[in-house]
Amino acid sequence: MFALLLLCWGAAGAATPQRAAFRVTLTGTLTKDWRVTRTVTAECDEVTTHTGHWRLTLATVRPTRIVALGPSAPGRPLRISPGIVRSISGRAVQSGSVFVSTGGPGCTRSTRRSTCASARRSFRGATVRLTSPSRRTARFARLQGASAARSFRGLCPEEPAEIRRLRTDLSLADAPLSIADVFNRNVPTFFISGDTVQETTIEEEYEGKVVERVRWKLSFTRLG
Secondary structure, eight states, rough: OOHHHHHHHHHHHSSSSSSSEEEEEEEEEEEEEEEEEEEEOOSSSEEEEEEEEEEEEEEESSEEEEEEEEOSSSSSEESSOOEEEEEEEEEEEEEEEEEEEEETTOOOOOOEEEEEEOOOOOOOEEEEEEESTTTTTEEOHHHHHHHGGOOOOSSOOOOOOOHHOOOOOOOOOOEEEHHHHHHOOOOOOEEEEEEEEEEEEEEEEEEEEEEEEEEEEEEEEEEE
């Protein structure tokens, strides 16, 4: 009977899922830089070059509690529930310049350059979901509640539709995530970070290049 009780206890203990609760804080910087050229061919050719820089900095204003659960099966990623990081505030700044060159056969060559005034937008109360799509990997979904940081449409410098469709977001950068750190109670604090650069070539009405960079850091403080 005693041996049977030990066997039952061992089976129950093995079936108990791993669980760890944390307070987390998030910081991040997202940038998008573009240089694109549009050429209008007429009696005099006109080449307009737009150079733009968009930068978003964000941070949680208070910690969020999240819970990590062990993988549902061997080789599977851990589960995060709830996985919503809340209370995110941030500010975006956009600046740039416009350079126009006119010339061609029979035309007087001219150039003009104008610097765009910096524009700022801010937001608060945004959220973002944290997931683990594969073993040893953490990824954010898109920011929710931060649309104000993108409302620069119509301002100088011009941001063509092809560039506006590139919504630089936290989801661009994955981070390594150690399951050993998550469930090791001897590790009271740790952090994970993502840092990614992506370059896109534009070849429609405008020609040029867009460079996006996303950097973020999520700090964990163990509870209990």
